[in-house]
Amino acid sequence: MSERLDAVKTKIRALRARTVARGCTEAEAATAMEMAARLMRDHGLDEADLEMAQVECQRPATAKAHARDRLAAVVAYCTNCAGLKTIRWGGARCFFVGPAPLAEIAAYTRDLCEAAIDRELRAFQRTPAYTRKRSQKTRGEASRAFVEGMVSVLALRLRDAFRGQRNEAIAARSGAWLDRLEPDAASVGKAKPTRDPRAADQGAAAARRVELSAGVGADRRDGALDGPRRLIGGPA
Missing domain, CATH: 1.20.5 (Single alpha-helices involved in coiled-coils or other helix-helix interfaces)
Structure with missing residues (x-):
């Protein structure tokens, strides 16, 4: 349908x-x-039906609260959209709701950031900082801390890349449309921070190395972004 x-x-x-x-x-x-x-x-x-869209990300979300949820929230903020995570029997999915082109850009950007995190996390898990961990628990904590570090820096870089594009009126319409689609939606809880500063620092360093370029028109001030562009460089 x-x-x-x-x-x-x-x-x-x-x-x-x-x-x-x-x-x-x-x-x-x-x-x-x-x-x-x-x-x-x-x-x-009605007119809102034609303007608004709900676009699903290609990469799945985490069922439990995770640092990656913050990344999706930052992308939603930068693109004047509203983010939505659904949890079903088939797994967790991430959606963005907003004016059709903006929702598409949001999903595109989030997927590219997620690809960069996954790529760098795999590389980190081959380093001594990870392999020398003696238990699955400490390795899991190191991985989460690494992602936390990456998300913190990517969030700052995304805000800088989309600087000047925030439009409160468009963001409010996106939020209202989400409320109309999902009136029972609840806020996602925050994940508890981990205690592995070394892994977090390595994640932050990895995020700084990720190729990031502005994906918005410098002369646009109405919150409408240009067509989807590649924001995160490197292989998926």
Whole structure:
């Protein structure tokens, strides 16, 4: 049903794009507007339905509270979206809700950051700082601390990359749309910090090495970002 409704929304947007300014005659533009209005009535859609989108990230989320949740929250803030984590029998998934292009950029950015964390974590787990740990518990704590360090630095770098793009009005609309979609959604609890400062420092250093470039137009001040761009460099 969702895919079918998305197809209807796409058709409505295409019809509404048929304007005189884009080369259509007045009669063609009027007919297109009438068809778009009829589709909206038939499917119970309003303007918010056409503007907003819910985009699922390709990479799964963690079922339990984790430092990675903070990364998703920062991405949502930077892109004027609202973040959502759902936990089902099939696992945990991460979504972003907001104006269609922004939600797409948010999911794209979060997935690329997650890919960078996974890549650097694998490299860290081959170092003596990890392999010399004698128990699975201490190794798990080292891994979590490493991710915490990466997330802390990536959060700062993302805020810098998206500087000037925050728009409270758009963010409020995104939040209101999330409330409409998921009225029973609750805030994600914060993960307890680990106590392995050495691993956290190595995670922070790894985050500083990640290639990060601005993915927004420098001249945009309305909170609308340019089309998705590659923010995190290196192989996935």
